[in-house]
Amino acid sequence: EAEVAQSPRYKITEKSQAVAFWCDPISGHATLYWYRQILGQGPELLVQFQDESVVDDSQLPKDRFSAERLKGVDSTLKIQPAELGDSAMYLCASSLAPGPYLAYFGPGTRLTVL
Amino acid sequence: DQQVKQNSPSLSVQEGRISILNCDYTNSMFDYFLWYKKYPAEGPTFLISISSIKDKNEDGRFTVFLNKSAKHLSLHIVPSQPGDSAVYFCAAISGSTPLVFGKGTRLSVIA
Numbered sequence: 001e002a003e004v005a006q007s008p009r010y011k012i013t014e015k016s017q018a019v020a021f022w023c024d025p026i027s028g029h030a031t032l033y034w035y036r037q038i039l040g041q042g043p044e045l046l047v048q049f050q051d052e053s054v055v056d057d058s059q060l061p062k063d064r065f066s067a068e069r070l071k072g073v074d075s076t077l078k079i080q081p082a083e084l085g086d087s088a089m090y091l092c093a094s095s096l097a098p099g100p101y102l103a104y105f106g107p108g109t110r111l112t113v114l
Numbered sequence: 115d116q117q118v119k120q121n122s123p124s125l126s127v128q129e130g131r132i133s134i135l136n137c138d139y140t141n142s143m144f145d146y147f148l149w150y151k152k153y154p155a156e157g158p159t160f161l162i163s164i165s166s167i168k169d170k171n172e173d174g175r176f177t178v179f180l181n182k183s184a185k186h187l188s189l190h191i192v193p194s195q196p197g198d199s200a201v202y203f204c205a206a207i208s209g210s211t212p213l214v215f216g217k218g219t220r221l222s223v224i225a
Contacts, residue, residue, distance in 0.1 A: 004157070033212055042118075042203055042215030043158070056212065091157050098210035100146040100165070105157035 002026040004106035006092050012112045018080035021109045025074070025094030031055075033103065034067055034077050035091040043091055049075060050098065082113045117141045118206050120216035129225045133191040137204030137216055140185065144206040148213065149178060149189050152201045161202070162189070194223045 005024040013019050025032050030051050035043035046065065048056040051072035060067065064083070069075040079086055089108045095101040119138045127133045137147075145166040150158035164171040164178045164187065171178050177190045191198055204216040 006157075009155075040123075040217070042120075042205075042217045043213075044215070045212045048212050093157075093213075098212070100207055102148075102160055102163075103213055105150075105159070107155075107157045110155065 002104075004092055004094055004104050006090075006106035006109055008109055009107060010110045010112075012114065013082050014114050015084055016081040018078065019082050019111065020079075021077045021090050021092075021111075023075045023077070023092030023106060025092070026104055029094035029096055029104075030072070031095045031098050031101070031103075032069055032075050033093040033095075034075070035093065035105075037089040037091055037108075039088070046077070046090075048098070055098070079111075082111075084113050087111055087113045115140070116216075117144075118204055118214050118216040120202075120204055120219050122219050123217070124220040124222070126222045126224060127194045129196060129223055130193045133189075133194045133198065133221055133223070135189040135191075135202050135204075135219050135221065137187045137189075138185055139187075139206055141206070141208060141214075142185070143208040144214075145209070146207040147178070147180060147187055148205045148207075149176075150203045150205060150215075152203060152218070158203055191221075194221075196223050196225050199223045 032049040034046040037043040049069045093103040093105045095103045148163040149161040152158040201218045205213040
């Protein structure tokens with residue numbers, strides 16, 4: 001069964017360092033999402049891609065976060081510099097298209113900023 | 115302002131009994147609703163969904179009910195099993211917008 005792949009699964013870093021997360025969506029899925037889930041909260045959208053284009057990054061803290069999906073397949077989310085408040089689970093999801101198409105989530109990257 | 119609300123952070127149910135998880139929403143433009151289940155250190159997995167044109171959808175032990183006039187949906191699990199212990203997220207979509215999630219309800223099924 002096809003799955004969304006993410007790496008690393010866990011990342012511990014010190015504040016002010018740079019971190020990067022990678023996501024490989026299910027083959028053929030044009031829509032890719034990055035969500036952040038803080039403990040005790042629900043996932044919140046950071047950025048949505050349609051193929052290689054950003055569709056929605058209104059909630060992405062652009063002073064420190066960046067995301068790209070250069071060839072419309074895999075994607076990288078970067079944080080520079082990391083802050084203590086960035087400690088969270090970073091979830092990648094993909095779907096065939098936007099809207100009422102099932103979004104499949106990867107296992108997530110658990111980030112701890114010390 | 116939270117558009118999807120799950121007001122019960124946790125729920126404990128005995129094995130074999132019914133679990134009822136509730137979800138309220140404020141955006142009347144939402145037209146598709148989903149429930150995801152999440153185990154610790156894993157990503158959410160899809161459980162069941164319902165379109166706004168329906169009021170009930172059933173899949174095995176899981177049934178979702180939608181009351182559009184009350185902007186309320188609920189997930190029923192019958193009978194509850196220990197393996198159902200997880201965090202359950204209610205999520206909603208409007209048109210082509212991304213999923214909007216509630217804060218989740220932690221279900222504990224006690225043997």
